[in-house]
Amino acid sequence: MQVLKENDTILKGKADFLLAACVTHTCEIPQLTQAGIPGKIPLTPTLDAEFISTGKVFSLGDIAETPKGVPTPALITRAVHELCPFSSLQILNLGLQIEPLECKLINLDILPSPSITEQKGFNAKEVFEKGFTYGKKYKLQGDYLIIGESTPSGTTTAQACITALGYETDGFFASSFKDAPTSIKEETLSASLSKLHSNMSLFEKLGHTADNMLIFLAGFILSSSRRFNLILAGGTQMAAVLLIANKIAGRQAIHHDHRHIHLCTTKWIAEDNHSNIKGLLDQLDYKIKAYYANFSFQDSSHPALKLYDEGEAKEGVGAGASIAYAFAQGISQKKLTLKIESYLG
Numbered sequence: 001m002q003v004l005k006e007n008d009t010i011l012k013g014k015a016d017f018l019l020a021a022c023v024t025h026t027c028e029i030p031q032l033t034q035a036g037i038p039g040k041i042p043l044t045p046t047l048d049a050e051f052i053s054t055g056k057v058f059s060l061g062d063i064a065e066t067p068k069g070v071p072t073p074a075l076i077t078r079a080v081h082e083l084c085p086f087s088s089l090q091i092l093n094l095g096l097q098i099e100p101l102e103c104k105l106i107n108l109d110i111l112p113s114p115s116i117t118e119q120k121g122f123n124a125k126e127v128f129e130k131g132f133t134y135g136k137k138y139k140l141q142g143d144y145l146i147i148g149e150s151t152p153s154g155t156t157t158a159q160a161c162i163t164a165l166g167y168e169t170d171g172f173f174a175s176s177f178k179d180a181p182t183s184i185k186e187e188t189l190s191a192s193l194s195k196l197h198s199n200m201s202l203f204e205k206l207g208h209t210a211d212n213m214l215i216f217l218a219g220f221i222l223s224s225s226r227r228f229n230l231i232l233a234g235g236t237q238m239a240a241v242l243l244i245a246n247k248i249a250g251r252q253a254i255h256h257d258h259r260h261i262h263l264c265t266t267k268w269i270a271e272d273n274h275s276n277i278k279g280l281l282d283q284l285d286y287k288i289k290a291y292y293a294n295f296s297f298q299d300s301s302h303p304a305l306k307l308y309d310e311g312e313a314k315e316g317v318g319a320g321a322s323i324a325y326a327f328a329q330g331i332s333q334k335k336l337t338l339k340i341e342s343y344l345g
Contacts, residue, residue, distance in 0.1 A: 017088070048150040052078045076317070078343070079339040116156070149217070213237070305340065
């Protein structure tokens with residue numbers, strides 16, 4: 001992966017920003033994820049959408065944070081948007097329990113994904129087709145598009161579906177925890193994968209192992225990459241989106257232009273000893289242009305932000321690509337850190 005420092009640029013110009021906000025009921029499995037407030041994890045993408053859109057939350061008293069007090073990476077993306085605004089900022093409702101308020105919300109008539117441990121899956125083919133159709137008609141307002149995601153437990157569903165598709169996954173997927181809850185995750189993956197059988201179609205397997213965000217964005221990038229450049233803003237979940245799209249495109253002979261597809265993540269993912277994003281991307285049929293933003297909270301004295309540098313939170317809500325966008329617009333690490341700190345008092 002290529003490191004991006006201050007003033008480095010992936011793509012020139014202004015970017016649209018889309019947040020793919022999604023609930024998978026997998027997130028309700030106790031101690032599987034810390035991406036939000038215990039007992040209220042399904043609210044996380046709603047709160048993230050509200051905060052990046054307005055700098056405030058409306059559906060709860062405060063922003064989403066981990067049990068250790070690590071605030072959502074939505075703070076990073078919001079800080080970037082205030083310092084160097086995106087040409088547009090919109091939220092894709094890919095199955096939320098509660099719709100966010102005060103947002104430019106794109107409703108796509110998609111229900112939250114079931115837990116991957118449930119016997120009944122969801123219609124992955126229908127979700128893929130919605131993503132493909134939306135990618136064909138999306139109207140770019142800036143020069144290119146950044147797509148982030150907020151999907152608690154998304155690394156677990158990503159690992160399950162990528163395993164189901166035959167890719168190597170052991171030790172490749174990140175966690176929101178510094179020390180991943182390995183036994184709980186393995187039990188969840190085993191319960192999901194045990195439902196599969198050899199007669200299932202590709203989309204049937206995905207419907208039992210994935211979530212709406214993964215499938216919708218796989219469709220979206222396959223159609224939109226024919227028309228413009230886009231950056232997948234995330235870590236191992238976005239790598240999974242690429243692998244799903246890779247498999248579907250190969251099976252259905254879908255033409256797309258992978259030269260227009262980029263991935264950008266954080267330093268915390270790139271240097272994570274508990275995952276291997278490069279190992280995932282190396283399984284694609286083509287070489288992807290992948291980057292990480294060389295940003296840390298070394299300039300911060302705030303204890304909650306310092307936990308990012310200790311591995312307690314690593315990526316989400318488009319943080320890595322948003323930082324890279326700020327760097328390209330001339331925003332320094334110090335200035336960005338000060339802006340993020342201003343939200344915490």
